Amino acid sequence: MLPMSFYKGILPPILAETPKRAVKFFTFEQYKKLLGFTPVSAGMAYTLAGLGCGLTEAVVINPFEVVKVHLQAQRTAFGLQPSTFSCAKEIVRTSGIGFSGLNRGLTATLGRHGVFNMIYFGFYHNIKNLAPSVQNPQLEFLRKVLIGFTAGTLGSCINIPFDVAKSRIQGPQPVPGQIKYRTCFATIGTVYREEGYFALYKGLLPKIMRLGPGGAVMLLVYEYAFAWLQANW
Numbered sequence: 110m111l112p113m114s115f116y117k118g119i120l121p122p123i124l125a126e127t128p129k130r131a132v133k134f135f136t137f138e139q140y141k142k143l144l145g146f147t148p149v150s151a152g153m154a155y156t157l158a159g160l161g162c163g164l165t166e167a168v169v170i171n172p173f174e175v176v177k178v179h180l181q182a183q184r185t186a187f188g189l190q191p192s193t194f195s196c197a198k199e200i201v202r203t204s205g206i207g208f209s210g211l212n213r214g215l216t217a218t219l220g221r222h223g224v225f226n227m228i229y230f231g232f233y234h235n236i237k238n239l240a241p242s243v244q245n246p247q248l249e250f251l252r253k254v255l256i257g258f259t260a261g262t263l264g265s266c267i268n269i270p271f272d273v274a275k276s277r278i279q280g281p282q283p284v285p286g287q288i289k290y291r292t293c294f295a296t297i298g299t300v301y302r303e304e305g306y307f308a309l310y311k312g313l314l315p316k317i318m319r320l321g322p323g324g325a326v327m328l329l330v331y332e333y334a335f336a337w338l339q340a341n342w
Contacts, residue, residue: 120193125173132169134331137162137230152238156231163226167218172211174218175200178279214278216293220271225320228264233257233328253332254325261324265316270297270309272316 140158149157176197183190191199197211204210236256243249274297277290290296300308 124193125170129166129170130327133162133166133226136165137226152231152235155234156227159230160223160227162230163222163224164219166226167215167222170222171215171218172197172206174275175211175213175279178276182281214275214293217271217275217278217296220293221268221275224268224271225264228267229260229324229328232263233260236260250329253329257325257328258321260328262317262321264324265320266313269313269316273297273300273309273311276312 137158140161141154144154144157147154176193179200180190180193180196200210204213206212208215233256236259237253240252240256243252271293274290274293277296277300278293282289290299297309
């Protein structure tokens with residue numbers, strides 16, 4: 110059963126992934142259209158639309174994140190842990206759906222997703238438009254992969270303090286029964302004072318390994334699928 114323990118909390122992200130991505134790209138396009146009626150430049154519109162879609166995505170995803178972290182923090186064997194729905198019901202029963210329950214750590218999640226998507230979409234679209242395209246389809250594909258990978262990596266490096274704060278707030282507290290990590294910026298300040306600057310970047314390498322390639326794949330799939338739908342529908 111030990112290998113299965115690495116997959117604790119897998120169901121919440123599976124359930125959330127499709128609506129999360131749908132919300133991300135749908136709202137990005139809507140915010141981009143709205144910003145088209147304002148005097149902001151096209152480059153800034155991409156960045157602000159990324160921020161808006163990230164904040165919207167965070168509101169949708171946060172309850173799933175709370176349940177996921179709760180399940181991952183349990184030290185029971187995989188087969189003995191409660192189901193995802195039982196865990197969610199227990200959180201609601203004991204703590205409610207507010208900022209102490211299913212929406213615990215919402216501010217940190219807003220920071221994590223807002224900052225990441227602001228950098229991610231802003232960098233990708235601005236650099237893609239600035240860097241000259243090439244006629245060769247394979248080289249053009251590689252150009253976009255490189256820009257997408259860099260966008261995902263930069264977003265991860267800049268937003269990770271919010272990710273660390275989110276994990277501290279939503280995860281088990283150091284002393285059972287005492288809430289040490291309550292709010293986003295207070296948590297970032299506490300970690301900095303007690304553990305040093307680099308503690309705010311814990312977990313950066315696995316995050317880059319996930320969101321660097323993942324960021325490239327996600328944007329390319331969306332871009333090519335969007336272009337195909339526009340051409341055929």
